Amino acid sequence: MRLRALLETDALGLALLCGEDELDRTVHGVMTTDLRDPSRYLSGGELVLSGLAWRRDAADSEPFVRRLVEAGVAALAAGEAELGAVPDDLVAACARHRLPLFAVHESVAFATVTEHVVRQVSGERAGDLAAVVDRHRRLMTSGPAGGGPDVVLDLLGTDLDLRAWVLSPTGRLIAGPKAGPRLPGDVCVRIAAEHLAAARDGRPGPHRVVLDDRTTYSLFPVHGDGSAAPAAAAAPRTSPAGPGGHDAQASPEPRDGRETVLSDWLLVVEADAGDWAGERLDLLHGVTQLIAVERDRRNAARTVRRRLAQEVLELVQAGAAPAEVAARLRVAAPVLLPGLGAAPHWQVVVARVEWDGAGTGGGAAARALLEEILVDPALTGPEHADRIAVAHTGDEAVALVPLPAVADEHDGADRRGILADALLESMREPLTAGLDGDGRLTLGVSAAVHSAEGLRGALEEARHARRVAAARPGRVCAAGHHELASHVLLLPFVPDDVRRAFTARLLDPLRDYDRRHRAELIPTLEAFLECDGSWTRCAARLHLHVNTLRYRVGRIEQLTGRDLSRLEDKLDFFLALRMS
Numbered sequence: 001m002r003l004r005a006l007l008e009t010d011a012l013g014l015a016l017l018c019g020e021d022e023l024d025r026t027v028h029g030v031m032t033t034d035l036r037d038p039s040r041y042l043s044g045g046e047l048v049l050s051g052l053a054w055r056r057d058a059a060d061s062e063p064f065v066r067r068l069v070e071a072g073v074a075a076l077a078a079g080e081a082e083l084g085a086v087p088d089d090l091v092a093a094c095a096r097h098r099l100p101l102f103a104v105h106e107s108v109a110f111a112t113v114t115e116h117v118v119r120q121v122s123g124e125r126a127g128d129l130a131a132v133v134d135r136h137r138r139l140m141t142s143g144p145a146g147g148g149p150d151v152v153l154d155l156l157g158t159d160l161d162l163r164a165w166v167l168s169p170t171g172r173l174i175a176g177p178k179a180g181p182r183l184p185g186d187v188c189v190r191i192a193a194e195h196l197a198a199a200r201d202g203r204p205g206p207h208r209v210v211l212d213d214r215t216t217y218s219l220f221p222v223h224g225d226g227s228a229a230p231a232a233a234a235a236p237r238t239s240p241a242g243p244g245g246h247d248a249q250a251s252p253e254p255r256d257g258r259e260t261v262l263s264d265w266l267l268v269v270e271a272d273a274g275d276w277a278g279e280r281l282d283l284l285h286g287v288t289q290l291i292a293v294e295r296d297r298r299n300a301a302r303t304v305r306r307r308l309a310q311e312v313l314e315l316v317q318a319g320a321a322p323a324e325v326a327a328r329l330r331v332a333a334p335v336l337l338p339g340l341g342a343a344p345h346w347q348v349v350v351a352r353v354e355w356d357g358a359g360t361g362g363g364a365a366a367r368a369l370l371e372e373i374l375v376d377p378a379l380t381g382p383e384h385a386d387r388i389a390v391a392h393t394g395d396e397a398v399a400l401v402p403l404p405a406v407a408d409e410h411d412g413a414d415r416r417g418i419l420a421d422a423l424l425e426s427m428r429e430p431l432t433a434g435l436d437g438d439g440r441l442t443l444g445v446s447a448a449v450h451s452a453e454g455l456r457g458a459l460e461e462a463r464h465a466r467r468v469a470a471a472r473p474g475r476v477c478a479a480g481h482h483e484l485a486s487h488v489l490l491l492p493f494v495p496d497d498v499r500r501a502f503t504a505r506l507l508d509p510l511r512d513y514d515r516r517h518r519a520e521l522i523p524t525l526e527a528f529l530e531c532d533g534s535w536t537r538c539a540a541r542l543h544l545h546v547n548t549l550r551y552r553v554g555r556i557e558q559l560t561g562r563d564l565s566r567l568e569d570k571l572d573f574f575l576a577l578r579m580s
Contacts, residue, residue: 019100044072149175170427196434218273222265305389326452356438366397
């Protein structure tokens with residue numbers, strides 16, 4: 001806004017004391033100060049409001065005005081509440097430096113002036129930003145991307161003073177402003193979990209989250225079909241497939257609204273949008289549409305990788321000759337692992353999303369989630385996800401993960417690979433929120449194989465591991481190949497009635513005794529087995545005298561009729577504790 005507009009606003013009660021020829025200057029902001037030298041807090045273009053508490057005598061006016069001019073302020077407004085009329089020495093100093101000077105009547109609060117200026121400047125900035133966003137959208141929809149989401153986030157920061165970030169549905173940071181601090185990883189995860197929970201509950205957006213009773217964030221979903229939900233969006237809708245659905249070139253097909261919740265990106269704005277005007281909300285929804293265009297573009301770029309993974313998977317399932325599979329892998333490896341040539345080692349990861357009451361699993365949602373899960377959470381930006389290739393077959397998603405060779409110096413065996421538990425460690429909270437109520441995600445991970453001959457076995461191994469994960473409680477579960485050579489593989493498939501009878505016969509007498517006497521026999525049994533029956537190590541772990549430990553173990557044997565010196569009885573107790 002211009003200074004002339006301030007003078008023409010009667011409600012502000014401003015009187016011009018000097019600088020009539022400078023009234024076409026533009027005001028970019030407002031600052032209230034009584035510091036003798038406020039220049040370090042000024043960036044230029046401000047209307048400075050001052051009660052003149054810095055002025056002790058006439059000699060103070062000249063240096064104060066000179067510092068304002070050097071900082072590039074637009075004008076000075078002096079209050080009359082403290083000193084009455086504005087001193088002549090201040091008027092003279094402003095006139096010499098051609099700095100417009102206003103007198104603020106004692107009946108007008110500085111807050112009134114500040115609110116008016118901020119409202120006008122913000123409105124003009126919003127209009128300017130809307131035009132920039134519109135131009136940027138046209139560029140992105142008609143040709144190569146104009147810098148990606150980072151450009152739009154920078155515009156929000158410079159033109160509307162809004163700090164904003166783009167997150168994946170699991171809380172991975174995809175884009176953020178170049179200036180300012182990075183959004184911490186734990187905050188990203190908490191925000192993603194809050195958003196997924198709100199979206200699954202059908203709460204109207206934008207969703208607002210207050211973390212640690214201090215910072216408010218407003219959350220806007222970025223849908224994968226280039227659209228954005230209106231400000232009063234209701235329950236998750238059924239929409240055309242985006243990332244995680246069919247390839248971008250395919251015709252849109254309706255999808256379960258629960259799947260779109262699990263695949264939408266998220267625009268996070270550090271502000272409370274609850275009291276925003278409709279124009280500003282419309283602008284932010286325009287920004288989400290712009291980011292969605294970039295997302296769809298990146299999703300389309302995954303088509304080649306997905307197709308290569310699909311072809312390899314079909315060959316493996318059909319029992320094709322290893323030479324044919326190897327030839328296809330040689331084509332796929334440079335695409336899946338750019339710059340590293342052929343990958344000597346591969347792992348297979350199988351995922352499945354199942355919805356309560358659905359006839360089939362959510363294969364499309366599983367593919368979208370698996371593509372996200374396989375990205376290192378420490379990496380930012382969408383380009384890292386572009387290296388992940390996942391095939392979608394039936395109700396499950398299958399990923400072929402190429403591994404560069406890292407040989408162990410002692411035996412030459414490859415020690416690098418994906419661990420099932422580590423895959424979900426950083427994203428269990430948001431995924432559980434997105435699946436809460438009626439969904440489950442289960443994953444299985446194979447061991448690394450060194451040639452095309454091993455891929456068929458790796459696929460079956462990953463599928464078997466996923467079935468082990470599916471037998472466990474919880475909304476999000478994973479199992480790895482190492483569990484298939486352990487007793488852990490057998491336990492999930494023990495019938496419930498057999499499990500209950502077995503554990504009750506061995507452990508119920510001990511639990512009853514603990515309840516009556518607070519004897520801690522169950523913890524003692526667990527520690528004794530974990531110490532491989534070593535009396536001294538177990539006593540040290542429990543901070544007991546060895547004789548006390550011997551008494552407790554004797555009581556366990558007396559109550560159960562078992563002998564903890566016998567391997568068979570130790571094994572029965574071990575399995576009972578694992579199944580309880």
